[in-house]
Amino acid sequence: MSKVLVLYYSTYGHIETMAQAVAEGARSAGASVDxxxxxxxxxxxxxxxxxxxxxxxxxxxxxxxxxxxxxxxxGCPTRFxxxxxxxxxxxxxxxxxxxxxxCTAR
Numbered sequence: 355m356s357k358v359l360v361l362y363y364s365t366y367g368h369i370e371t372m373a374q375a376v377a378e379g380a381r382s383a384g385a386s387v388d389x390x391x392x393x394x395x396x397x398x399x400x401x402x403x404x405x406x407x408x409x410x411x412x413x414x415x416x417x418x419x420x421x422x423x424x425x426x427x428x429g430c431p432t433r434f435x436x437x438x439x440x441x442x443x444x445x446x447x448x449x450x451x452x453x454x455x456x457c458t459a460r
Contacts, residue, residue: 357422358385361415362429363392363441367407373429380427388423390415392444417448 360377364370370391377387391412394401401408420426430441437445 356385356424358387359423359426360389369429395440
């Protein structure tokens with residue numbers, strides 16, 4: 355059985371909902387799936403003032419656990435055509451560290 359991580363960043367909860375749907379699909383195909391989010395980097399008082407969804411059920415992921423997965427599915431919104439800084443920062447910390455990366459963004 356493949357071990358899959360659905361790794362996401364969601365400001366207002368939309369991508370969180372999509373991540374859960376992706377996880378459900380992977381589970382239905384027989385995978386063992388964990389859903390985790392990248393850490394929020396916006397100060398709590400600013401995030402609250404901007405109505406960020408801060409009560410997300412998924413645990414925060416750690417860079418050190420990424421190599422333990424057979425596959426990692428990444429989900430995040432775009433900011434001016436790029437991924438948000440929270441996801442970029444997390445992936446920058448991860449580096450490639452021997453992980454094979456294949457992008458399928460469309």
